[in-house]
Amino acid sequence: MGVYTSVFWHGLRRYATYRAATAAGILTNSVFGCVSAFVLIAVWEARPGLAGWDAADAVAFVFVAQALIGVVAPFGPSLEIGERIRTGDVAIDLIRPVALPAWWLAQDLGRAAFGAVFRGVPTFAVGALLFTLTLPDGPAQWLAFAAATLLAALVGFGLRYLYALSAFWVVDDRGVQAVAWLVGPFFSGMFLPLALFPEPLGAVLRALPWSAMVQVPAEVFLGDHTGAGLAAALGFQAAWAAALLLAGRALTATAVRRVVVQGG
Template sequence: MSAALTPYWLIFRAGVRRQSTYWLATIGGLVANLTFGFLKAAILFATVEAAGGNLQGYDLATMSGYVWLSQGLLGCINAHGQSEIGDRIKNGDIAIDFARPTSVFASFAASDLGGGAYSFLPRGLPAIIVGALTTGIALAHDVSGWALGLLAVALGMMLSFCGRYAVNILGLWLVETRGLQVFYMVVSTFLMGLFIPVGLFPAWLKTVAHATPFPAMFMTPIDLLSGRIDGWAGAAAVGVQLAWLALLVTVCLLLTRLGRRYLEVQGG
């Protein structure tokens, strides 16, 4: 590994170790995911059956895939608006981060991705396995579908980080960003398809959702891993993720650069 990437790899590993420390929280998260997974499954299964067994392309197997994959990905694709950088801006520690010989954006991204990657193993994967054993789930049909699906998960994690980073980096101007965090959480969780699949939205709302990066964060990995989209359609969906990622990374880097010029830290 090149010397330029080594610090970020070490930060990624530190993010894994930090997340692994809170094993009671991980167990609590898994229990919550399973509880809400069964509740969501009961409601959505009843809806599909009431529609005659097929609801806008969702049958019981694909709906089950949506339910358990969505619950399983919650640990690594965060829908809340909080980010560590927001707290460091508020207490002034961000000045130390700017003084380090590493990219502030890349450092926080590496730490966040490390924690998210760890969360998937003890929290996300068991939820998917329990769903498969209890209600059965539809999954990707071939190796290419799995490869695209796992790539989409990684891109979804990065998109999720960029969204939260952009909200919290505004603290360089606002200092207090809790209101923005709550607003972001409400909008993102709905438009990403956390409660119901985006495919079930009314046409106008579906258009609004796809005008944002939120479905690319969450629904794209689920659709690929559940086999709802594959082949060229799957590749195109990953292409959309990459386009959103390029845009969001650019925005995050620009906000960081402009905010660094504006930053003023008092006290000592």
């Protein structure tokens, strides 16, 4: 466990060195959040009560989504294991006395922790200063949102790890990553709340793992889920996180055997 803790802190400190990139990310997310907020305010003025929200709920959703970008990384960065597979450096990773998925998970959680505190919080603060936002009612709802955010980070990692592992079969995973960066934000609710999609498309999108990255945490933040509904929402995220992590573990084992068979 000490090894993984060290890897976690290494991941956090590594991204802490990119101060200019962090500042640029905050600015970009804030500007895009403002543009989206004005669009949704206009929508809710035309359709009050749409999806059971008011304008403050819709704007809060926008800035929660923008704050989660640094946590779930729907636009990247991709995990470096994809590049290491392409160059052959993954052989070094495979001889380490640690589990490959756990190693990259620990590093990515460090990145996510940095993104949450130093990119997500400032982005949301900008939204709170410029607009009227709906906020959680009390500590219990804040804790539920923190749990949803952690599970969202696990789902985000699980997907990105699978994308990266594709390099064992397609050699270069950049094509897979490019498609994922187009599909993921759309399916997650990053571009537009899934509550606005017509049925049955909305129900289908909600059932996919990407919704656990943005839509569900934002709904928890807004208090849309309480009691048994909250447990079900967090359980949905946890189920997808477990499924993706187990799939990553199984595919890693398959890939390792493939490397050995090919003469690695």
